[in-house]
Amino acid sequence: MKQNTFSYKVKQYLMFAGPGTILFLAAVGVPFIYGLYLTLTSWDGISATKAFVGFQNFAAAMKDTAYWQAMGRTVIYSVFAVVLINIVAFALAYLVTSGVKGQNFFRAGFFVPNLIGGIVLGYVWKFVFNRAFVAIGSAISSGTAPSLLSTPNGAMFCLILVSVWQYAGYMMLIYVAGFMSVSKDVKEAAMIDGCTSAQAMRNVTIPLMRSSFVQCIFLSITRCFVVYDVNLSLTNGEPFGSSVMAAMHVYNQAFTYKNYGLGQAEALILFIVCAIVGVTQVMVGKKGEVEA
Amino acid sequence: MTENEKAARQKKISHVIMWIVLLILFICFILPFILVVINVFKTKADITMNPLALIGAHGFTFKNFPEAMKKMNFLTVFGNSFIITLSATILTIVFSSMMAFVIVRNGKWKLCTLMFSLMVASMVIPFQVLMVPLVSVYGGLLGVLNHRITLILLHVGFSVSMAVFMFHGAIKTNIPLELEEAATIDGCSRWQTYWKIVFPLLKPTVATVAIINAMAYWNDYLLPSLVLTKKELYTIPIATQAFYGTYSTDIGLVMAALLLAMLPILILYVFLQRYIVEGVTSGAVKG
Numbered sequence: 001m002k003q004n005t006f007s008y009k010v011k012q013y014l015m016f017a018g019p020g021t022i023l024f025l026a027a028v029g030v031p032f033i034y035g036l037y038l039t040l041t042s043w044d045g046i047s048a049t050k051a052f053v054g055f056q057n058f059a060a061a062m063k064d065t066a067y068w069q070a071m072g073r074t075v076i077y078s079v080f081a082v083v084l085i086n087i088v089a090f091a092l093a094y095l096v097t098s099g100v101k102g103q104n105f106f107r108a109g110f111f112v113p114n115l116i117g118g119i120v121l122g123y124v125w126k127f128v129f130n131r132a133f134v135a136i137g138s139a140i141s142s143g144t145a146p147s148l149l150s151t152p153n154g155a156m157f158c159l160i161l162v163s164v165w166q167y168a169g170y171m172m173l174i175y176v177a178g179f180m181s182v183s184k185d186v187k188e189a190a191m192i193d194g195c196t197s198a199q200a201m202r203n204v205t206i207p208l209m210r211s212s213f214v215q216c217i218f219l220s221i222t223r224c225f226v227v228y229d230v231n232l233s234l235t236n237g238e239p240f241g242s243s244v245m246a247a248m249h250v251y252n253q254a255f256t257y258k259n260y261g262l263g264q265a266e267a268l269i270l271f272i273v274c275a276i277v278g279v280t281q282v283m284v285g286k287k288g289e290v291e292a
Numbered sequence: 293m294t295e296n297e298k299a300a301r302q303k304k305i306s307h308v309i310m311w312i313v314l315l316i317l318f319i320c321f322i323l324p325f326i327l328v329v330i331n332v333f334k335t336k337a338d339i340t341m342n343p344l345a346l347i348g349a350h351g352f353t354f355k356n357f358p359e360a361m362k363k364m365n366f367l368t369v370f371g372n373s374f375i376i377t378l379s380a381t382i383l384t385i386v387f388s389s390m391m392a393f394v395i396v397r398n399g400k401w402k403l404c405t406l407m408f409s410l411m412v413a414s415m416v417i418p419f420q421v422l423m424v425p426l427v428s429v430y431g432g433l434l435g436v437l438n439h440r441i442t443l444i445l446l447h448v449g450f451s452v453s454m455a456v457f458m459f460h461g462a463i464k465t466n467i468p469l470e471l472e473e474a475a476t477i478d479g480c481s482r483w484q485t486y487w488k489i490v491f492p493l494l495k496p497t498v499a500t501v502a503i504i505n506a507m508a509y510w511n512d513y514l515l516p517s518l519v520l521t522k523k524e525l526y527t528i529p530i531a532t533q534a535f536y537g538t539y540s541t542d543i544g545l546v547m548a549a550l551l552l553a554m555l556p557i558l559i560l561y562v563f564l565q566r567y568i569v570e571g572v573t574s575g576a577v578k579g
Contacts, residue, residue, distance in 0.1 A: 009401055012482065013394055019383075020391035020452050021407060027449025028414050028422065035425035043428070092317070100311045108565045109318050111572070112325070115561055117511030119529045120553045123536055123546070124324045131343040131543070132327050165321065173573045219576070226418040229513050233533065247420050254424045264424045271421045278416070 039265040050261075057265035066241075067266050070249040071273070077156060077245065078224040081163040085220045086213070088168040093175030107176065110169035118166070118229025125162045126234055152242035155235045159243060162230055167223065171216040178212030179205070214285035218278055225274040246270050325554070332356055332547040339543050353544075360548035363539065368524060369531040370556065376440055376516075376527060377509040380447040384505050385498055388452045392459030393486055397472075408460070411453035419450070419514060427518055443519045447509050455501045458575065462497040463490065496574075503571035510557060528553050 039057050041050035061067060092110055096103045113121060130147045137145025148154035182205050190200040206213075228247040231237070237244040244252070250270060254263025330346055331339050333356070338348025360366070395404045426446070431437045467490055475485040513529040520526060526534065532553045539545050561568060 009398070009403075012398070013401070013403055015483065016394035016486070017391035017404075017407070020387040020456065023387065023445055023449035024411060024414075024452045027426075027446045028417065028453070029410075031422040031425035031429060032414075032417065034429055035421060038425055038428065095310055095314050095317075098307070098310055100307050100314065102311075106314050106318055108561075108569055110321055111569060112322065112558075112561070114572075115507065115557045115568075116554050117513060117529045119513045119533050120550055123532065123550055124328055127331075127343075127543070127546070127550075128324050128327055131339065135343050169321070170572070170576070173569065174576050177573050177576075215576075222416070222418070226420055228420075233536070250420050251423075255427075260424055260428065264421075267420045267424065271418055274418065275416055
């Protein structure tokens, strides 16, 4: 039959999947492979020849203290941000599914920060931190209060705060879907058996929502690890380069200092670290999943 | 008071408390936007003096808007963002739904399984790993940067895997094979079957994919900033960043520029709020 011939298959595939395949390979496939090759060269972005240097870039990346400092900072930032994002998102989801008046309005409202790009959000908050908070601080302390963004710890705090504000509404939607998926009967059965509503929440609802937790934590980890837009607009690495996150370091290494090979090697390490953390979390999380 | 009445009363009180907590949280969430809105109608001196006052000492001013619009080249920038977002979204939907169709219906072809697993695996790759080679291939080797079409096609290429994954699920679970067989018996080619029978049934997924990707394209900064470096090609996020770099001291203008950057999507949200929230939820839960 003609449907089994090789040429029929190829034609069918190309007709339907041709453009998608080509664009996918052009945007992801080719750069990924080419990127692996770049890590083995010492390209400066301008010269026509790319000198082959073997694994020197990885050795240099291992010794790049600024990179590992940025990585350590990213880990600290991610831990705080991920925990807070999920606590806030879960609390919001609980509140907007409790049946109070106008819960859809609130749901829509908490989602608003996700509509706007990180660059614009960063500048909005920069104004809030540098002007509005300073004005409040000055009024209280009757002097000129310094901006939170002017100290290293303050800048880190600001980045975490903005990230929590930015992502909580998105994760809230996933938790809301989780709450909806737990049927009322199960909870009612627990209450009849003598659970208080707090106990029912802890022992029935939350275990049944485990997959929502796994998913939200995975999403927030993978987003926080490669934070760039907000970092660029809110702090731009200031003060004194104390808030440069790993992604920004990679960008600067490649495009500002023109160490393309080294930058690419560092990007690859960032990806591997992020992937290991994300996959471990999903595996640990999935292990204890229960079904109703 | 009976037990029931007591419980009902307690429930009511707890609802009121929850409502007040929600309201306070809600105000905290939108406070930054409110601050931008009240300051956009003030002069630079008034903002510096008191950014919290509702109305500045010099009264209302509308001067910030037209000036920011002119300096940001807002109409051009808005047009760029609009064209890029619209065309990339349409192409993503068309190409990835077709690709998902051929993959689902020919699960035994090695090429299909290979591509599908490649795409699923590629979803964990962060953009940072691809940006350097991207610039060196498309800038250095091919020299095709600084064209809108390059950005559009790259946008599609980056989101095609996620979109194929979502359409894959939708076709597999929602489209009965019998329907397609009936169409074939009635004389439809595969192409006609797809466009006349399958695609119209995919509407909910099309909406989800469209919303998620359109928002991502509209707000993306890093990829556009690497591809488009000419001022007349800027999209809204790049233009905002460039504007802030030049006029950061003129805070009244900055306020106007930020509001201009946010306004289009906020207006759209007012009308499409339900669809956006639903689309994002179903996209997030499936993805």
